Each structure stands twice: as C-alpha cells, then as structure tokens.
C-alpha cells in the first residue's frame with residue numbers, strides 16, 4: 240500500500256510541473272539567451288553571448304527615461320487604486336443584501352470586458368473632444384481642452400480603472416476575515432468612528448492593501464494595451480518599447496534584454512514588498 | 526472607585542434601571558418589555574436557552590442594537606440617546622474581539638489613549654490591569670499567540686481598565702474547556718469583587734449563573750420568567766420551565782386539599798409546607814431531596830448510574846418519570862427493575878400553579 244501511494248503525489252504534480260516548465264521557464268530561458276545575443280540590420284541575430292545589450296541600456300539615458308516613466312506610472316497607478324479601491328472595498332462590505340451584490344458587479348464587472356475595449360473607452364473619454372473635456376468646457380470650468388490623451392496622467396487614470404478590481408478583491412478578502420465585533424469593541428472603549436477607522440480598521444486592512452499593491456504594481460509595470468492606446472507611440476513604457484524593438488526595429492536581442500530587466504525589476508519589487516509585509520504582519524497573524 | 530453621585534431627579538433610585546426594553550425585527554419581537562433594576566456593585570446574570578434574546582438585550586445596553594421601545598437609565602442618565610462610545614460601559618464580547626494588530630498591553634491601553642489619560646498614569650493602569658487578570662508577564666504578546674483563556678482575560682482587563690460604570694459580558698466563558706471555564710469563573714468572581722464593578726453577564730449555563738451571580742434573570746423567548754437570587758430561583762422556581770432550566774427536577778401532578786394544609790399526589794398524602802391554595806398544583810421536588818423507602822410514590826427503577834460521589838437513579842412512577850440523586854454514603858440504591866417507594870420531607874417540595882406550566 241505505502242510503496243504504491245508514496246509516488247502518487249509526485250505523479251499527480253507532474254502535469255502542473257510540465258506546464259510550468261514548458262510555458263514559463265523555457266520561454267524565460269529563451270528570452271534570457273536571446274538577450275545576450277547580438278543584432279545588426281546587416282547580419283541579423285548572431286549567436287554570441289555577451290552583455291552588450293545590457294551595457295547599451297544602462298549607458299543610454301533614453302532607456303533610463305522610459306524605465307523611470309514606467310516606474311512612475313506603476314507607482315501612481317498603485318497609489319490611486321489604494322486610495323480609491325481600499326475605501327471602495329470597505330463600503331462594499333458594509334452594504335446590505337441586494338445593493339452589495341449589485342455594486343460588487345459594477346465594481347468587478349470591468350474584469351469581464353477586454354482591456355483593449357476598456358482602454359479604447361477611456362480614449363473616448365479623455366480625448367480633446369472627449370466627454371470629460373466637453374463637460375468641463377460646457378460647465379465653463381475650462382476654456383480650452385485639457386491634454387489628457389498621450390500623457391502619463393491619462394495612462395494612470397485609465398490603468399487605475401483597469402486594475403482597480405484587483406485591489407478591491409484583495410482588500411475585500413482581508414475584510415471578510417475581520418470580526419465585526421472588533422469595531423464595536425473599539426466604540427465601547429470610547430473611540431469615535433474616525434479613531435476606530437484609523438487605529439483599528441485600517442491596520443487590519445493593510446495586509447490586503449499590500450497584496451493588492453503587489454498585484455497592481457506588477458501588472459501596471461508590465462501593462463501593454465493601456466499604455467499603447469492612451470500613451471500612444473510617443474509616450475513609451477517598457478512593454479511598448481519591447482514591442483517596438485521586436486516588431487519595428489527587429490532588434491529582438493535588445494527587446495529581450497529590456498524584457499528581462501523589466502521582469503527583474505517587477506520581481507524584486509514584488510518580493511521586497513512581500514518581505515516587508517510579512518515581517519510586519521507575521522507577529523499578529525502567525 | 527469614585528463615589529456614587531446620584532442625580533436628585535432620578536425617577537428610579539436604582540443604579541441601573543431598565544424598563545420596557547423591547548426589540549422587534551420585522552414584526553417579530555425578540556425582546557419583550559425587559560425590565561430590571563440593578564444595584565451598584567451587583568452581579569446579575571441573564572440566563573436562558575439559545576435564541577431567547579440575551580445577546581440582543583446586552584447589545585441594546587451596549588448601544589449596538591437600537592431598542593424599539595423602552596428606557597435605560599444609568600445613575601438617572603438616559604443611556605439610549607448616547608452612542609456606544611459615550612456610554613462608559615465595559616463590554617467583553619463572546620468572541621473577545623481583541624485588536625489582532627496590538628499586543629495585550631496595547632489592547633488594554635487603547636481605551637485609556639482614547640480618553641487621553643497621560644502616559645505615566647496609563648502605563649501604570651495597564652500594568653495593574655494585567656496583574657489583576659494574572660497576565661503580568663504577557664503584556665508584549667499578540668492575541669494570536671495567546672490561549673483562549675488568556676485572550677479572554679485580556680478582553681476582561683481591556684474592559685475593566687477604563688473603570689466602566691457597568692461591565693457587560695456576553696458568554697465570555699463559553700469557548701473555554703470545562704476546567705479552564707471553572708477556573709475563570711472563580712477568577713471572574715474574584716476580579717468583580719475586587720473592583721466592585723456592577724456586572725451583567727449573559728450565559729446559557731445555569732451552573733455558571735448560579736456560581737457567579739447575586740441575582741439571576743431567567744429569560745424565555747424574549748420575556749423574563751423570573752428574577753431572584755440563585756438559591757431562591759433554584760428552590761422556588763416560578764414555573765416548570767424555570768425549574769427544569771436550573772437543573773434536574775421532578776414534577777408530579779398533585780392536589781391541595783380543601784383546607785389548604787394537605788397535599789396529595791395520587792394516594793400519597795402529606796402535610797403542605799405552608800398554607801396553599803386549594804386545587805390542582807404541580808409538586809416540584811429536586812432529585813437530591815428524594816429518598817428510597819416504604820410508602821410515598823411508588824415506582825420501578827429503570828436505570829441506575831454510579832458517578833463516584835453520587836448515584837443517579839431513574840424510575841418510572843405512577844405519576845410519570847422520576848429521577849433521584851443519592852450521595853454515595855455506602856448504601857446501594859435499589860437495582861434496575863426493583864419496585865420501591867419514593868419518599869421526601871414535606872418541606873422539600875415546592876408548589877407551582879399548573880397554568881404556569883407549558
């Protein structure tokens with residue numbers, strides 16, 4: 240019995256392991272190797288192994304600017320989703336029977352629509368003749384349209400909307416675990432609503448906010464569709480730059496090196512945030 | 526404790542006066558005209574089966590459930606208008622409801638910080654509170670790393686440190702195992718007597734209510750059935766519900782003679798312990814007050830259980846099932862299947878009106 244049952248767990252995990260290796264590790268390895276190779280329009284890709292692409296990226300401020308912009312957009316998107324998504328999750332959790340379901344659908348519904356459609360929708364709203372500008376002008380608040388398309392601001396707005404559901408889900412998951420009596424306990428000890436939120440509810444929401452932040456940051460940093468549509472060709476981020484290198488410059492090795500660096504940055508930030516979060520929360524939740 | 530200063534215009538002289546307190550959810554009345562007066566320093570238990578409205582009553586006192594009707598006055602001050610944070614009551618929740626992101630000491634300090642008690646005094650009071658509940662060495666622990674009993678004591682210390690006028694406890698011991706529960710009952714009573722805090726405890730455990738309280742409020746389906754001291758409600762239950770809820774009991778149908786001085790249960794006639802109203806009655810006798818002998822009520826032993834310090838004997842009598850509890854003093858009670866008589870002292874019985882029975 241034992242001899243038979245023991246290899247079973249390993250056997251059962253083989254399909255998942257295969258998928259992991261074939262669809263994640265191998266392409267990653269391929270990209271890594273590609274990033275070390277050399278390219279010129281005359282010779283095409285040459286199978287050498289050197290760090291020339293990385294040296295080029297680090298020595299050219301053009302790339303640094305794009306990395307900085309990508310980071311800015313990702314950080315601000317994360318902040319916006321925190322500032323709006325966390326309270327939204329809290330409000331959703333407090334809603335009564337029919338409304339909670341309805342508004343949950345409204346909040347998470349965008350997930351059911353393709354990112355491209357949603358970004359195009361934002362393009363309509365943000366454009367010079369878009370609804371936002373027209374509304375502001377007809378109210379007499381502004382005289383000329385505000386430039387929102389092809390700006391970091393516009394990208395952050397659209398991307399915050401696209402990624403908001405992930406923050407809401409992450410925060411709601413933590414809120415669901417909270418004991419509602421803890422809030423009553425705070426009131427019974429003399430604390431008003433503000434103190435109770437600030438000192439009792441918010442600290443307990445932090446693990447969810449952290450999880451949401453890691454998710455949103457990683458997705459915002461590597462997002463392609465929204466920056467492509469709202470940011471356009473001029474306002475490049477790493478993901479759209481990689482795309483251009485592959486498709487227009489045909490410099491696959493340089494694109495691969497950029498992709499690897501983006502990957503590395505995202506992994507480092509995600510793991511770093513996770514470390515900080517775990518160190519902070521371990522004592523109360525373990 | 527600060528001296529009691531009662532407002533002169535108090536409608537009721539009581540420290541805490543609850544009157545006509547009612548809660549209705551969608552036309553279903555879950556607490557019905559609850560009325561109770563509590564003296565300062567008193568320990569009162571709300572006792573009743575699950576769903577009888579104990580928690581709802583306590584939550585109305587705490588301010589977490591809005592009453593549909595009724596009044597609550599503490600030292601003459603109307604509490605209903607005040608939000609929970611202004612009531613000055615200490616509450617220990619069934620789930621403890623500790624702040625998971627704060628240490629035991631921080632949990633306890635919270636109420637003092639909210640009250641802006643100066644740092645030095647705060648630290649001192651937190652230390653005293655931790656000592657009071659026997660957790661002096663555990664101030665830096667997070668709740669997750671404490672046992673259920675320890676968490677319960679932190680919750681108690683947290684509620685007590687703000688020196689509440691009234692301490693409200695909602696089944697604080699129900700999550701603990703039997704040994705710890707008994708320990709905590711003794712602890713709770715000691716702490717309550719040390720601090721002199723007026724306390725209202727919700728429980729569905731009758732031994733807990735009897736062990737801890739000065740008075741017990743028995744509730745059923747949102748109504749108060751009886752209020753009284755533990756010995757009084759045990760010895761003189763108002764009706765068979767109360768009698769049964771407070772422990773095992775024997776209920777025999779009987780008749781009080783025309784002179785009001787004799788009682789008969791079938792053919793067994795005995796002197797009434799006190800003058801009684803003639804007519805049908807229910808005779809309640811506690812199992813420890815029944816003995817085996819000649820005469821009395823006739824019955825056959827159905828089951829016999831030895832429990833070390835005592836015997837528990839179940840019988841079928843001509844007036845229904847009966848249960849007898851005999852201390853183990855060496856004598857062996859009748860065996861299963863044996864016929865015997867059940868005897869008792871006339872003053873061991875308590876009479877209840879039959880219409881009070883349900």
Ligand SMILES: Nc1ncnc2c1ncn2[C@@H]1O[C@H](COP(=O)(O)OP(=O)(O)OP(=O)(O)O)[C@@H](O)[C@H]1O
Pocket residue numbers: 550555573574575576577578579580581582729
């Ligand atoms: N928010 C509510 N809406 C509708 N009915 C409620 C609500 N809260 C409580 N009830 C009902 O009120 C009754 C009393 O509930 P309560 O919680 O006060 O009982 P309890 O005596 O504390 O019971 P337990 O010993 O099980 O804790 C129950 O029948 C319950 O179903």
Ligand SMILES: [Mg+2]
Pocket residue numbers: 579580581
């Ligand atoms: Mg309850």
